[in-house]
Amino acid sequence: MTALEVHNVHTYYGHIHALKGISITVDEGEIVTLIGGNGAGKSTTLKTISGLLRPREGYVKLYGEDLIDYAAHEIVSKGVVQVPEGRQVFARLTVHENLEMGAFSRPAGAGIRADIEKVFTLFPRLKERQKQVAGTLSGGEQQMLAMGRALMAKPKILLLDEPSMGLAPVLVDSIFDTIKQLHKEGTTILLVEQNARMALQVANRGYVIQTGEVILSDTADRLRENQTVQKAYLGVS
Amino acid sequence: MSTSRATRKSTMPQWLKVALQIGLVGGVVVVIIALEGMIQAFNTRDIIGSVVAMSQALLLIVFLGTAYIAIIRSKLTDFRRLLVVAVVVGLVSSALLVALILLGQVLDLGNVFINATPALYDLLTFKLGLAAGSIVLLVVGGVSGAAAAIIHALPTRWRRSVIWGLVAVFAFGLLRDLIVTTFGGLTFLTGLLFLPNGLSVPGAITLFVIFVALDYFWSQRGAQIRSGIGARKPVRSSLLIGGIIVLLLLPQILGLYFSEVLDNVGLYLLMGLGLNIVVGFAGLLDLGYVAFFAIGAYTVGVLTSPDFGHASILTSWWFALPFGVIAAFLAGTILGIPVLKMRGDYLAIVTLGFGEIIRLLALSDFLKPFIGGAQGVNDILKPTIGPIQISNPPEFYYLILAGCLLVAFVAIRVKDSRLGRAWMAMREDEDVAQAMGINLVTTKLMAFALGASFGGLSGAIFGSKLTSIYPQSFNFFVSINVLSLIIIGGMGSIPGVVVGAIALVGLPEMLREFSDYRYLFYGLALVVMMLTRPEGLVPAATVKRELHEEEPQPETLGEAATAMPK
Ligand SMILES: Nc1ncnc2c1ncn2[C@@H]1O[C@H](COP(=O)(O)OP(=O)(O)O)[C@@H](O)[C@H]1O
Numbered sequence: 001m002t003a004l005e006v007h008n009v010h011t012y013y014g015h016i017h018a019l020k021g022i023s024i025t026v027d028e029g030e031i032v033t034l035i036g037g038n039g040a041g042k043s044t045t046l047k048t049i050s051g052l053l054r055p056r057e058g059y060v061k062l063y064g065e066d067l068i069d070y071a072a073h074e075i076v077s078k079g080v081v082q083v084p085e086g087r088q089v090f091a092r093l094t095v096h097e098n099l100e101m102g103a104f105s106r107p108a109g110a111g112i113r114a115d116i117e118k119v120f121t122l123f124p125r126l127k128e129r130q131k132q133v134a135g136t137l138s139g140g141e142q143q144m145l146a147m148g149r150a151l152m153a154k155p156k157i158l159l160l161d162e163p164s165m166g167l168a169p170v171l172v173d174s175i176f177d178t179i180k181q182l183h184k185e186g187t188t189i190l191l192v193e194q195n196a197r198m199a200l201q202v203a204n205r206g207y208v209i210q211t212g213e214v215i216l217s218d219t220a221d222r223l224r225e226n227q228t229v230q231k232a233y234l235g236v237s
Numbered sequence: 238m239s240t241s242r243a244t245r246k247s248t249m250p251q252w253l254k255v256a257l258q259i260g261l262v263g264g265v266v267v268v269i270i271a272l273e274g275m276i277q278a279f280n281t282r283d284i285i286g287s288v289v290a291m292s293q294a295l296l297l298i299v300f301l302g303t304a305y306i307a308i309i310r311s312k313l314t315d316f317r318r319l320l321v322v323a324v325v326v327g328l329v330s331s332a333l334l335v336a337l338i339l340l341g342q343v344l345d346l347g348n349v350f351i352n353a354t355p356a357l358y359d360l361l362t363f364k365l366g367l368a369a370g371s372i373v374l375l376v377v378g379g380v381s382g383a384a385a386a387i388i389h390a391l392p393t394r395w396r397r398s399v400i401w402g403l404v405a406v407f408a409f410g411l412l413r414d415l416i417v418t419t420f421g422g423l424t425f426l427t428g429l430l431f432l433p434n435g436l437s438v439p440g441a442i443t444l445f446v447i448f449v450a451l452d453y454f455w456s457q458r459g460a461q462i463r464s465g466i467g468a469r470k471p472v473r474s475s476l477l478i479g480g481i482i483v484l485l486l487l488p489q490i491l492g493l494y495f496s497e498v499l500d501n502v503g504l505y506l507l508m509g510l511g512l513n514i515v516v517g518f519a520g521l522l523d524l525g526y527v528a529f530f531a532i533g534a535y536t537v538g539v540l541t542s543p544d545f546g547h548a549s550i551l552t553s554w555w556f557a558l559p560f561g562v563i564a565a566f567l568a569g570t571i572l573g574i575p576v577l578k579m580r581g582d583y584l585a586i587v588t589l590g591f592g593e594i595i596r597l598l599a600l601s602d603f604l605k606p607f608i609g610g611a612q613g614v615n616d617i618l619k620p621t622i623g624p625i626q627i628s629n630p631p632e633f634y635y636l637i638l639a640g641c642l643l644v645a646f647v648a649i650r651v652k653d654s655r656l657g658r659a660w661m662a663m664r665e666d667e668d669v670a671q672a673m674g675i676n677l678v679t680t681k682l683m684a685f686a687l688g689a690s691f692g693g694l695s696g697a698i699f700g701s702k703l704t705s706i707y708p709q710s711f712n713f714f715v716s717i718n719v720l721s722l723i724i725i726g727g728m729g730s731i732p733g734v735v736v737g738a739i740a741l742v743g744l745p746e747m748l749r750e751f752s753d754y755r756y757l758f759y760g761l762a763l764v765v766m767m768l769t770r771p772e773g774l775v776p777a778a779t780v781k782r783e784l785h786e787e788e789p790q791p792e793t794l795g796e797a798a799t800a801m802p803k
């Protein structure tokens with residue numbers, strides 16, 4: 001079943017034509033990755049999906065329902081939850097408060113405590129530091145917190161924007177392990193990455209975008225074998 | 238410190254350099270105090286009757302303070318050296334003052350500094366004449382320095398107690414009028430402690446001894462007592478009931494003048510609680526908050542004053558009140574809409590402009606037929622409760638107290654509500670808040686509107702209390718006062734607003750002599766606060782955390798990695 005459908009989306013920043021007709025689908029339970037170089041339009045695509053930017057043309061549908069008429073905060077409560085680029089956490093709030101804040105779009109009470117415990121089993125490191133102020137966490141821990149906080153919103157689809165950016169290799173590995181774990185539990189994920197090697201290892205399918213257009217789309221395995229991808233994104237010569 | 242410099246040019250030892258530098262700073266401070274006219278202004282009141290005038294106490298505080306700072310800066314341990322440093326500081330500070338006096342004899346400084354008059358020199362030389370007075374001034378400086386050194390040399394616990402004793406004597410002398418009025422019934426006690434003009438000498442000594450002893454005792458046993466109070470519920474609730482009774486009786490105890498002071502504290506407290514929602518909870522810097530105070534006052538004023546033809550419809554202040562609050566609420570929303578996308582300094586400038594626009598509109602001839610222009614609004618109705626009309630300060634006190642309790646209750650409840658959490662998220666990071674599903678538009682507008690309505694309530698009471706309002710009562714300084722009291726109290730903290738209002742509005746009015754120097758003291762208080770306690774007197778939890786992050790965080794990459802799920 002198609003969870004998310006992005007169809008022929010054109011998004012502008014003033015006169016800058018950033019997305020030139022992007023079409024993407026994500027099926028329920030799938031991990032789909034969006035790879036591409038710097039400035040290709042990956043973040044813009046995610047922001048268009050989550051309603052932070054409005055497309056001039058095209059539509060975004062969640063389980064068949066058009067999201068165009070909804071404001072960003074309504075799209076979150078519909079279940080499209082984004083983990084923004086650059087691990088943005090509430091620096092002055094504690095880990096626990098950050099997680100509570102993640103459940104903002106849900107009705108109060110409804111199993112929030114149990115869900116925090118779930119996040120803690122996924123990221124034991126956060127449990128140890130639940131009273132700590134988020135701004136004092138290490139980069140990797142902040143990324144975990146940002147992901148945990150997004151999970152608190154009970155996403156129907158999780159949008160991850162470069163979760164591995166700027167992390168030491170060990171931490172990159174464990175972040176991707178967590179993504180695999182989430183996949184196993186049935187979470188639908190749209191994963192944006194510049195680290196194409198890692199992204200194509202965990203994903204089912206992938207899209208390659210360049211200057212606002214999809215230039216390739218295929219299963220992850222076949223993309224890994226693709227010569228263009230190997231040259232441009234996997235560093236194989 | 239810079240030992241290399243000291244060794245290279247070892248003409249002057251480091252400690253002497255520090256002493257001279259800080260002594261000069263202290264000297265400049267006392268000279269400024271003298272030229273600002275504070276010596277004359279504060280000479281009329283004594284701390285200790287006919288022994289230490291308030292002006293002299295001020296100089297003593299500077300001498301003692303600078304000497305103490307120099308002692309700490311010099312990092313010496315040898316007492317005799319320290320004594321020399323402190324005495325040098327005191328001497329240098331007072332020498333600058335002597336230099337000012339001598340300069341005043343040859344030059345007419347009065348042309349530049351209006352306060353540099355022979356009367357000032359007379360006061361500074363203790364009316365002993367030039368030569369003898371100057372020598373006494375130098376001796377006072379030196380002795381103050383020595384006293385600072387001696388206090389520093391005391392064992393830690395005694396040092397603290399002695400400092401507390403001195404502070405207590407100063408505070409009691411300063412607040413003599415308030416204390417005598419409050420405990421007017423206990424004439425035998427107040428008669429013993431006080432003269433008509435400050436503390437009596439035996440009174441000062443008694444107080445000093447009592448407070449030193451109290452602090453000494455408290456520091457030994459205090460921790461146990463305090464935890465006892467915190468833990469035992471009946472003690473806490475009886476404290477609460479006692480507090481409420483005191484609040485209710487205050488105007489009876491304090492009388493007319495201090496009730497007036499309390500009324501002003503309360504009106505500022507109402508505004509402070511409102512602006513705290515905007516600035517403290519939601520993190521939106523509003524420099525034009527006075528606008529809502531004005532809108533509340535003008536709405537109720539225009540609706541109930543006979544001059545505008547609405548008074549026959551609204552025959553009671555109470556009928557007009559909701560209109561005042563709602564008008565402020567709407568004005569808050571209207572201000573909110575254009576600034577939805579603005580942050581930080583842009584927001585500050587636009588709100589500042591908004592405050593000025595409202596004041597200018599009130600002043601304009603164009604709106605004169607509707608809101609009175611420069612003549613303002615007169616004969617505003619006073620509130621009535623049944624047959625009783627609320628008219629004098631003690632009566633208004635109860636109205637204002639009720640308003641403050643209501644508003645504080647609302648503020649506390651809303652802080653913990655969903656809206657309050659949305660404000661917190663927005664204050665911390667707007668983008669992330671939006672990604673969390675928070676509607677930034679309504680969240681922001683609610684902050685502006687709710688904050689504004691509290692200001693409107695304050696204005697509505699203010700107008701009817703004065704019965705006349707004029708545009709110039711609603712100037713920029715009101716906004717600044719409210720903002721300052723929030724900063725001093727602790728941003729985002731409701732108890733902080735209370736403390737801030739008392740400290741910034743109440744204290745200066747109790748000390749009438751200070752009224753001319755009010756803004757100077759505001760400025761000083763703000764600077765000192767920012768340097769020593771930037772989170773405010775009673776900070777909110779998140780702010781406190783941010784400013785005390787120096788606690789080391791054990792953090793290594795390897796550690797982080799091992800804790801991750803494999
Ligand atoms: N706020 C903005 N204003 C104008 N142009 C922008 C803005 N954000 C991104 N862009 C432009 O849009 C294009 C796509 O950016 P982005 O989606 O952030 O790329 P990616 O995430 O793939 O690195 C880039 O050319 C970038 O310069």
Ligand SMILES: [Mg+2]
Pocket residue numbers: 042043044085
């Ligand atoms: Mg990006």
